[in-house]
Amino acid sequence: MRDRPSPDSRPTTRPTSLSVDLAVLSPQDGTLAVLVARTREARSRERWFLPWDAPRGEESLADAAARIARAVLGPSAPVVDQVLAFGDNRRHPGDADVSVGFMALVPRGATPVQSPEFTWCGVMDLPILAPRHRAIVDAARESVRDRLDQSPIAFRLLPPTFTLSELQGIYELLLGRRLHKASFRRALQAATLVEPTDEWRSEGRGRPAQLFRYAPKKRRGARRGVRFDLLVG
Amino acid sequence: MRDRPSPDSRPTTRPTSLSVDLAVLSPQDGTLAVLVARTREARSRERWFLPWDAPRGEESLADAAARIARAVLGPSAPVVDQVLAFGDNRRHPGDADVSVGFMALVPRGATPVQSPEFTWCGVMDLPILAPRHRAIVDAARESVRDRLDQSPIAFRLLPPTFTLSELQGIYELLLGRRLHKASFRRALQAATLVEPTDEWRSEGRGRPAQLFRYAPKKRRGARRGVRFDLLVG
């Protein structure tokens, strides 16, 4: 990369090597997991990496991310969301100058990986990734947490029908803290986000739980005051 | 851009033209404004653009954005936040394949532009920008709104000391709705985000207002339940 001064002239772009990288998140065995694969060559210090590629042809960033997701997860295309672009000196497996991180959220179990040696790995127990990939995973988790109550992303981590306890478990997993059952259900009911099906699931012992599906009916969010939920310094 | 198949081999990056683009937001005359400049050449359909450039040398994306901000606003360096990367077919003034949008928030008035013909323009009254620049402005506004109660960004739009009415006005500007005075102040006090100075400001008629400064003291945000504040469908 050479420096090129632009004293007072108009700016110009510069050729840069680009990658699109994907953090696939899913609840596995009661914890949040990421899809990672092992490198074949031994010369790099970081032995594991996230799925990634460069955009092809006129493909947009989002299209490239969706293609990578399909390559790893099969044709059942999960939605991908952009997380952040990284363009600093943290190392990337393909030495990309700039990497645009995306995330995909997929339900529990329902995700047999077909491609090469991709495997689930709990976020608390990640192997050593290239620093830029590690940053993308962290940014993806933070992004999910931040958007959890503005956006129905929790439902992407569940199959089409689910029990309310499962839904609450997803929220607890993502927020990293326990929630109160009655309050959770009250809030859920007030938001009219789910509707009951007439099926029930018996999960081993205990009373069977009713299955629900995601069926948002909320029209206008009752606009509240500001809450200053920040946790500063 | 040529297509290059990668059937089962390892992915590689591809050279791509890159830009870093900046949406500078500021409250001006009671409305939210963006810094834009007029193009000199008449051949392009979009006559206005945001400040932008390509990263130089080993400069990171954030460093490039900070440099662009300094070039436009002078050496008083405002913080820049990444908003989103755009890599689709929306046109960019420099025809960048990928543009990483950043935003800077600067206080009212305190921003005399020195560089070329940059000027404030109210967001409700924007001229025709290149579509990608327009998208960056929209994404920046949305990003501010989303992060308003998680992050103390409102204070970046104010000078070091301010009245509580000014602070409330910023929130109302960004959220696009009126807030209740007593509730706003109660929430502010509970969060211990500001502390009073011993100065007062007389703003024409009416009782003088006490000046406050941003001085966050909150340790742990009292963790509440989920609120499902989404406004779906």
Add this chain to the structure above:
DNA sequence: TGACTTTAGTATCGAGTTGTTACTAATTCG
């Protein structure tokens, strides 16, 4: 000077929301 207006800031009250504790319901396990 003294009413009137304007803006700042506080107090109080009632309606609504939230967390807790306790309860009932339906299943499996022994």
Add this chain to the structure above:
DNA sequence: CGAATTAGTAACAACTCGATACTAAAGTCA
């Protein structure tokens, strides 16, 4: 059968929020 386990609900106290109303301190204008 009874104990254990999970689902789901009820009732209540504590808290939160928004509306209204109030006081305070300035300017305006007769």
